[in-house]
Amino acid sequence: MVHQSVLSALQLAAEQDPNNTELKLHLSDLLLQAGQAAAALEQAKAALSSEPDNVRALKLAAWAADEMGQTDTAARYHHLHDALTGVIQGAAPLPKPVLAVTDHAELVEHEPDGETSDQRWDLQTPRVTLADVAGMEDVKRRLELSLLAPLKNPELLKMYGSALRGGLLLYGPPGCGKTFIARAVAGELSAKFINVGLSDVLDMYMGQSERNLSEVFALARRRAPCVLFLDEVDALGRRRSQMRHSAANVVGQLLSELDGAKASNEGVFVLAATNSPWDVDPALRRPGRFDRTLLVLPPDLEARRHLLELETCSRPTEALDLPALAAKTADFSGADLTHLVASATELAMEDAIKSGKVRPIRQADFIRALREVRPSTKTWFETAKNAAQFANDDGEYDDLLSYLRGKSGGR
CATH class of the missing domain: 1.10.8.60 (Helicase, Ruva Protein; domain 3)
Incomplete structure (x- = not known):
């Protein structure tokens, strides 16, 4: 919970700098977390008074109004937000893409697809490349060798009678930029980008989760070249032995889509991210699926x-x-x-x-x-060390264990 003294300091700063929209939005977000919805709504409205098309301000205003029980007001803010981002159900496509700013100021174009059923998916055209990823040279080098170079040289693949099949699994501690890297890969390939989270796919109604997966893969195929990024794939593709029958069906559907059983995946590049690769169903790790892994470590x-x-x-x-x-x-x-x-x-x-x-x-x-802020990755490394040591028969976690040995040797 954010301390009231911090909120008061932010409110004072916002009053002294009335043109600072980012400060107002940050304050609105914190006020919402502190349960002060009315004050949060005021800050969001103040930001909208100077920037009526600010989608983050509209989202915060909608959330705050929802918290206050102002359903009609919240619906209006939601409607404006959806219209600007092109996701309103049943609406005609916007005449041109709407620019939106994501984390770390990378620009992407959000493009509403022509079909109403596809407008729920966030189809983007990233404007970032690996050159925008600071440091992490080893990650970029391995991406170039294992994925980007073959994709950029299809003639070479054809000459050797080869094809680049399967997907790439990014793993590592949370908060280390796996999504940003996936988006940069799409930028390198001048491809569309679809970010699919667990909540986008899983549904309480029987069979709907499988239909959701089928729908997003179909969209990626229509808009190829396209990078389809599956976040939290350990939850989506958990070992079927640990799941109920209905949830295991989702893994089966994902396997079918990755294999291109009903439609070709040519031009669709599937990347996935997980904090726990050892929990991913082994069937998803077989050749032609997520058969390559890349360790994404904390920033150097x-x-x-x-x-x-x-x-x-x-x-x-x-x-x-x-x-x-x-x-x-x-x-x-x-x-x-x-x-x-x-x-x-x-x-x-x-x-x-x-x-x-x-x-x-x-x-x-x-x-x-x-003195108070400590790295959150240490808990992950402790868990990862135990898991990797007992699941490294094929050398899959050699990079992780080598990194951990280097850390231990440096102390």
Whole structure:
């Protein structure tokens, strides 16, 4: 729960900087988390007064109105949000794509498909490539060798009588950029991108989950070349021995779609992400399916410095030593770094409330924040070490175990 002193500091800052829309939206989000829906709605409305087409503000306003029981008001905000993002059921397609800003300021075009049944899926045209991924050189090198180079050189594949089949499974701690990397792959291939989460597929009604999977694969085939990204695939494709019969049917449907049993998957590149690859059904790991894995680790030193720079560039700061901070944040995920910057900001604002004067965020604020903010990846590594050691018969987790040995040897 966000402390009231932090909320008060943010409200003071928003009053002193009335044109700062991002600050209003951040405050609105925090107020919602704190159960202060009315105040959250006011901040969202203030943001909309200057930017009526701000989709994040519309979403926050809709959520806040819902929390207050204002169903009609919430419906209006939802309607405007859906119209701008092209997902309103039964609406005609928008005349041109609507630009939206995603995490870390990457631009994508959200394109409503012509068929009403497809408008529920978020079809995007990413504008990022691997060049926009800071650091992580080993991940980019392996992506280039195992996936991108063959796709970019179809003549070479044809010459060798080969074809690139199957999908790529990205695994690693949460919050380390697996979705961003998948989106960058789509950008490299000048392909469409569909991000499919667990909640997009699973449905309480018998057979609907299977139909949802069939529907999104059909959309990807129609809009090829297309990168279809399955997030949380460990939950979607969990070992069938651990599932009820109805849920196991979803795995069967996914296997059928990956195999192209009813339609060709040419031009459809399936990427998936998981925090727990050892929980994925073995049938999904066979050749022609998710037969290649790529370990996505926490950002390296260069990537951490870049992420800290991105997170602080729009905030008032003074004499920050970002390289030194990056060096102190080993094992931090991208999400952890965002939390660190938010915590340092809150300390500066708390001080501003006490003194009555707004001041910039300083290095000392980060040092104080580091006493409380710890890397969230350590728990994952502890679990992963045990799982990988007992499930590495084919060398699948050699990269992970090598990394863990390197960490242990450096202490």
